[in-house]
Amino acid sequence: MTEKACRECHAITTGTICPRCKTASLSDDFSGLVVILDPEESEIAKVMNINEKGRYALRVR
Ligand SMILES: [Zn+2]
Numbered sequence: 001m002t003e004k005a006c007r008e009c010h011a012i013t014t015g016t017i018c019p020r021c022k023t024a025s026l027s028d029d030f031s032g033l034v035v036i037l038d039p040e041e042s043e044i045a046k047v048m049n050i051n052e053k054g055r056y057a058l059r060v061r
């Protein structure tokens with residue numbers, strides 16, 4: 001199964017739409033993987049404007 005990253009919110013999914021923002025704007029060309037376990041305490045989550053735990057791509061092309 002191929003993982004793709006959402007161009008809108010950078011969430012990583014194996015589906016055809018983003019589980020977060022429900023867009024079909026997904027890309028298989030992404031780099032950098034961050035796992036957010038605690039969005040309240042994570043600096044990365046703040047910078048990336050993430051408020052849910054999960055896996056995200058740093059860069060999506
Ligand atoms: Zn999304």
